Amino acid sequence: MRTVTVAFALAGMVQAATVGCQAADAPLVQVQTIPLENVRGRIDHMAVDIAGNRLFVAELGNDSVDIVDLKSGKASRKINNLKEPQGIAYLSDGDLIVVANAADGSVRFFRAADLAALGTVALGDDADDVRTDTAGGRVLVGYGHGGLAVIDPTNRSLTGEIKLIGHPEGFEIDQKVNRAFVNVPEGHQVAVLDLRSGKLVSTWKFAGLGGNFPMALAAPGGPLAVVFRSPPKLVLLDPATGSVEQSVDTCGDADDVFFDGKRQRFYVSCGDGTVDVIERRAVGLRAIGRVRTSSGARTSLFVPELDRLFVAARAGGPESQAAILVFRTSP
Template sequence: MRTAIMAFAIAAMTQAATDVCQAADAPLIQVQRIPLENVRGRIDHMAVDIAGNRLFVAELGNDSVDMVDLKSGKATGRISNLKEPQGIAYLSDGDLIVVANAGDRSVRFFRAADLAPVGTVALGEDADDIRTDTAGGRVLVGYGNGGLAEIEPTNRSLVSEIKLAGHPEGFEIDRKANRAFVNVPDGRQVAVLDLRSGKQVSTWKFTSLNGNFPMARVGSGGPVAVVFRSPPKLVLLDPATGSVEQSVDVCGDADDVFFDGKRQQFYVSCGDGEIDVIERDANALKTIGNVGTSAGARTSLFVPELDRLFVAARAGWFESQAAILVFRPSP
């Protein structure tokens, strides 16, 4: 009996050592799990305050936003009584949190120091993703059945609106060219917008690809990276013409994609419970790893300055508590 127990223990230790080696060789290594207390339902986008080492989490299903101290690994404050918060951004100039709320068609501003409200902009239905234009000092918000709104954060006023063919999902700003690339899955297109004139200047249509939700840029002037859900593919598009340069299969139900310029690789987070790590070179895109998360963990945020990928894991049947999973790229 004693021999059998020792044999089992040795086998377990051997398996544990193998798991550690495999983890060490993985392109992403989980280094932290930050619990989110009393958070139910879907979690949407995140934003970061690099100087203050704070993460802000839009908890859509919980009608709240949590502020997380990344040093202690704990949530230190909460904005409650929101209406389906989806998009979120942090403005270091003014120390402001910007929250787009789908439920009440608002974009709300809060002081990050004490989470006090400081203003609201009424917008169209389904206020969603947010991007900050640091060059112009403006905030861009996708909303409704087809619109991109430009907001002045200092006086909290609506500056302009650009109409689109459908509800916008992921979008990116080309600050050098003063353009925006916008995923419009309902129109099966990427819309190219001129931010100076406030008009759509080009339309990249797709016939065999559907569900273009997440988007990223490959450096300044590089390709536009778009992830489609049907079929699930990461596609690199020429920023001038929209023609396909490269593509590769990815995990299902993708909601975020980021490009790691240091390692020349993409991170695609998917609702089927994994992150695909895809390497890019001049010739091809190659999947170099599939890292497990949890079912429904679709949204993520890669912060190059911290060299960390944050993934939002919702509470569910197998995860009793919502959490932020923190991954370190390797090497």
């Protein structure tokens, strides 16, 4: 990946607020901008193919997915004629791209090598976040007014579903205990699912907190980070009981959060045009930096193998272009 600093018209100069540090020593430093040609509207989630140096970008408002060559720093190919793609995943086994579409509720499979369409699973409504259950060889997709679909990626078939009381947003799979933790903001709760039985085993509610959209697991069997929008706050939970261990204020309108195990940090990307960097210490959580991105840039993807955080910036008008902002983790 190139590490040339590029000016970005939407974001302007990148500003990093840190305690007692210069910009070069900030926990995140922008090193690249990857333009997305002819992309309008909201950009949603991303996925990566490490071996193939490819980034997949779900462009909800543009009904497309861009395939970005990370080596050249350019969008090389595009899947068009989708229906508001939201969630996306890449499966190295089979070289598959999985795209969940909001408008028609479809989950579509494509071969990454040539973008050939391989099949569709119809969920009926608002197919959203996608996660891969590597232990079970399954794909899980949140959808509709309250469901988590279980899909066999080999046969492209629906093999089960787990009912919820509202539309699921961010969720995580803990392979160590074979459970899924699901944000259900409509129900003001986190739902805990047993993936062996396919049943809801617990729900956790939090007084005075709402809008729980993004979620990250610090480590298998480790603490669970849930970011709320109202008020904007990252809360660290005991995954066995749901009890609050620690909390810290965050940026506004969060849509993604990731954990950097090497540095013991959380990265929270927010629609207010910032990314917060929060350090996890034995004595508690501490905000150590805030990086400026661009308004509406809510979604991101942290790739620990590359030490890079990718942030999706939508087009801001007729003169500004959609792009992927690339940040290097530091030190």
